[in-house]
Amino acid sequence: MDPKELDLIGHIEELRTAVIRILVWLAVGTAIAWSVRSQLMSWLEYPAIEGARRGGLEDFSFHIFEPAGGILLMMQIALLGGTVLMFGFIVWELWRFVRHALSARERRYVYIVLPVSVLLFASGVSFCYIVTPAAFGFLIRFNVELGVEAQFILSSYLRFFMRLLLMFGLAFQTPLVLWFLAHLELVSSARLWATWRWAIVIIMLIAAIVTPTPDPFNMMLLAGPMMVLYFLSLGLVEMVERARSKRRRSEVSVMASPLQSPAALQAARTEAETDQHPDLEAEHVRLERLYAETGGMLPVEPQDDAGETGGEQP
Template sequence: MLKSARNKEKDPEGRMPLAEHLRELRNRLAKAMLAIVVITVLAAFFYNDIINIITKPILDSVGCDKTFEELAKSSKGQCAQITVNGLLTPFTLALKVSLMAGVVFASPVWLYQLWAFIAPGLHRHERKYAYAFVGTGAPLFLAGAYFAYSVLPTTAKVLIGFTPSGVSNLLPLDDLLDLVTRMVLVFGLSFELPLLLVMLNLTGAITGKRMLGWWRAMIMGITVFAALATPSTDPLTMLALAGPIWILYFGAVAFSLVNDRRKRRREAEGPDDDEASDLDLTPEEIGEVETVSASRALPEQASSDRVNGYDDVT
């Protein structure tokens, strides 16, 4: 009795024909897209709440619904009013916000589908590194996004302060959402810098000593980035972003130095019992080869004496 293809035992190393790979990729993509569509439809019923959550920090700092005394203290008397332009803009904005929420909240599903497709082709130590990078990268990105969300009110106060007196500032809602999304992505990716340095060190591209030699340039670059990303005259706001990145950078340097020391110790000890040693490919002279060949000859062949006219007994 023939077994069906579904009942066949899978290869433990994940090997399969090309057609099976393409079929699995199609199934993984279908599941990921289905999860995104479902979450997007559900988020469409709450897109007003999502927009309020995104725009609340800016409205609390520079919104025109505040009293004149509060505005005078917060943004020098200037305020911004969020507007929506066009007849189709509210509908397209709802689709945009819902789709963004669907991609974000369905990320555990499509990330798992991506991992399930890639993982069978990885070795055990490669899976260990992948788990470590994913488990570290996600919290770092969320920490950067949180810092971006926390500095939005201060950024809005500074930017709205450039509005000339007597001029109303009308802020389109789609532009505001693009600004918030851009800041969240930039801050989140900036917190991934230490993880990138650690990955380059593990692959042998750079050493911890070289990274340590960059510390002056890195501190200057991180400070300039923080100053541009947070256009505020308050140095505490700038340090609130630059400080964590400094700490993460020096943490990556410390990890790289320890990893380099461990690598040098392992090379000094030589290969393990189950590892193959390096081949000696140095060319030898012909005389040396003949001497070595004679020394490696069997005991019966080492002597040049002949027995009954033959080299050996046979």
């Protein structure tokens, strides 16, 4: 069999092994999440319950309108919780599969980028979990002032809340994305500073689209941190540019160093030769003077002995 086909079969086997391992980790994580489903559900319900309390509703509960709605919902939550719980192991299995195709420099970047990305995503999720009760309190208080009874469907609330968690986690990746683009020289701090007004407009539009409710309060909960992260990203881009400029200046200085200059090497070689043969220095001076007197045309001295050139040519 062709060696390329053998190599392809080997990669397919490695991929198959990685997929099986990932499925096993997902199964283990889902089982663990299912065993603590009550605590997990309480954690997810807390922002709405706390928001209802702040909005003046002490007697607040969720509703399910389908017979199998509860168990189907808990299965989805257990699967999602298992994925989050085993996320590190899943990433490790993927890394074991792709690391051999990366260079040492690319692997070094992964070691830096991946932990920072996870930390930023967790920060976004935590921030969302902290500020969401205030958002729910505002919405419920507004409904109470209208004289409308607030009744939440559990599945709708969870979709809404999980969507917010995901969007906040992704929004907090902004510094990392701009840092990566700056390394590729696709963005510059000058361009980002010149277009910061447009960036704010785009951030507001994204927040308005992503936020499920049309009120400006919830929109600013997402837009505000994104604006702060944008300007923090400008600082990161400037740091990347300064490091790149410093590295390039050092490279230029090394290339322009007298020890590396070809002209300097030739001069050093000539100086060494004249030191070994002092009569060469006098000969060089004589030739330079003769060159200046003849206007750049050195005379050709006739040869007296034809035998020195190998005899007369026929």
